[in-house]
Amino acid sequence: MSAGDDAALAQLYDRWSRPVFSLVLRLVRDGDDAEDVVEEAFWQVWRQASRYDGSRGEVGTWLLTIARTRALDRLRSRRRLREEPLTPVSLDDSGAGGATSAADDPSVRAEASERRTIVAQALQTLPREQREVLELAYFAGLSQAEIADRTGQPLGTVKTRTRLAAQKLRDCLATYRNEGEGRS
């Protein structure tokens, strides 16, 4: 795609549009906004493909990060225009779902299922209050101060929980990946 191959863009879209759409929809909760955000996220990837460095993370992570950032921009812009109640998702349902749907091709579905299982396992290792701050930060795009306000916890406590949760999630996922690679 970095060579300007639009077929590669189509391939990337077919491979990743479902999880991206799913994440963005969950954040912006509006179909029209989601379409705009998804298009702009893939467009950004297309325009910046030459800057992508595979050694700095997989393309899906890059794409999901861009899409989430774009979605949060849209969400924050909307919040500035009108006070909008926040209804973040609960990660307590993590074992049951996944940012994908049955209409992906089998290999995509299998991969998504595997990721879902691994992330669910990792999340289960976190205390509930740490999962809560992750949920509010990742899916609702709340700042630390907003989370403190929402949960009634001191800002320092929120920061500590966020830090611990993110680090523990990273470590757990790394462990699970290493175990998976060791088995295969």
Next chain:
Amino acid sequence: MSRDVSHSEAAELLPEAALDALSPDDQAGVVAHATGCPECGPTLIALRDALAQLAFAAPPVTVDAVSRARVRTRLLARARADLSVADGSQPAAASDGPPASGSPWPPPRAIAGGAGQTRRSWAASPVLGWGLAIAAGIIGVIAVQHRATLDGEQFTAERTTLLARVQALRDSVEARDAFVRAVTGKQVSTMQLTSSAVRAPWAWMFWDHAANRWTLVARDLPAPAAGKTYQLWLVTPHAKISAGTFNPQPDGGAEVQATYPLAADSLRAIAVTEEPAGGVPQPTGALIIAATANRPGK
């Protein structure tokens, strides 16, 4: 705007930065530090990578296939226009087909729009075909008018937008036509699935033997319980084959398509069960609706 952030401060703020949960100034400061720091840089990447995986942990939401196709069309039209600007040529016609599956067993694909919209589209497809032709004509007229008055860049942008709209309409019509073909072909056999529930859901399964295409049209399905989904099964004497999972529309309607080769005499039943979201290898949940198979052509 970013502020200078020390190494120790940046290291402490990396998790929040990975979540984009800092103030804009702090965020820019931490990222700027991490970009040049051999310790913080890889840590920030690893944290971002881990947190991005949370996208897979969210409960599923239904993604409208038409929305996805629409965005795909717009995106590729923009990319072609971008390429044509880069090489100085006109943008190529937006002629890409639907996403290639290449798989002998693609899972079911929800047909967007629900029952009413689908039925309306059956009758409307020829009209839409003419509509496309007229739209193409209008584009031509607009193109001539605008070519005289607009500068090249604006003309190209408007033309790209219009082409994208035409392509979105064409994709939509093709999807509807494919659905009609799947349920009206000469080699299509049908099975009616029934239930004894109070608000009895019902469904028809259309099996196109020539194309190995399965099309389930269901109505009045109750919403699955939280964390659950419906899973479609093809039951043979030796196996219960998953044909994928789906969730009905709010009005209880669902159209599901799948492709799977099956010998004409091997199907014993069709069933829909309620299973944990994501599906299961073998049915475990409550039977929602089912049918015993007819012999093909009967």
